[in-house]
Amino acid sequence: xxxxxxxxxxxxxxxxxxxxxxxxxxxxxxxxxxxxxxxxxxxxxxxxxxxxxxxxxxxxxxxxxxxxxxxxxxxxxxxxxxxxxxxxxxxxxxxxxxxxxxxxxxxxxxxxxxxxxxxxxxxxxxxxxxxxx
Numbered sequence: 001x002x003x004x005x006x007x008x009x010x011x012x013x014x015x016x017x018x019x020x021x022x023x024x025x026x027x028x029x030x031x032x033x034x035x036x037x038x039x040x041x042x043x044x045x046x047x048x049x050x051x052x053x054x055x056x057x058x059x060x061x062x063x064x065x066x067x068x069x070x071x072x073x074x075x076x077x078x079x080x081x082x083x084x085x086x087x088x089x090x091x092x093x094x095x096x097x098x099x100x101x102x103x104x105x106x107x108x109x110x111x112x113x114x115x116x117x118x119x120x121x122x123x124x125x126x127x128x129x130x131x132x133x
Contacts (some may be wrong), residue, residue: 008109009101012038012048012053012077012094013067021065024095025102034063034102040072049076062086062109063101065093088113096123 011018018037025032036055040048052064052073066074069091081087088110090097096119104112 006035007027008034008059008061009065009098009113010038010052010059010061011031011038011065011098012040012052012055012073013093014040014071014073017067021093021095021098028095028099029102032102035098036080038073043072045072045076048072049079052076056080056087063088063090063113065090065098065101067091082101090099090117090120094120094123096120 011021016039017130018039021030022035022037025035036059038048038051038055043051055061057062064073064077064080064087066077066089068074074089074091077087077089081089090113097116100119101112101116104115
């Protein structure tokens with residue numbers, strides 16, 4: 001696998017969303033060390049932005065995965081992205097997308113994030129109950 005630093009990302013969302021995502025990744029691949037979790041719990045928009053900024057600086061990540069399109073973490077991430085256009089923000093993150101990012105072979109974080117979005121989309125499947133005969 002290429003340079004693990006290229007696969008660093010921040011996962012941010014409501015309540016324990018990030019902890020859950022990181023826990024799932026650890027359960028499946030054994031290590032989520034390239035991911036840093038951030039919660040919005042008890043935080044204002046400015047505090048969330050500070051948490052994200054600190055997580056990016058501490059980890060060297062250039063990608064933020066968030067949970068909801070208009071959620072407070074996404075809004076804070078978008079403000080950071082306006083200040084730093086090299087930052088990639090992935091909204092609506094799910095386990096398949098984050099796994100694809102972590103396990104990716106590509107060395108460039110933006111390319112990994114783009115492919116992860118495709119994987120996350122294709123992982124969404126509506127399972128209907130069987131039709132009675």
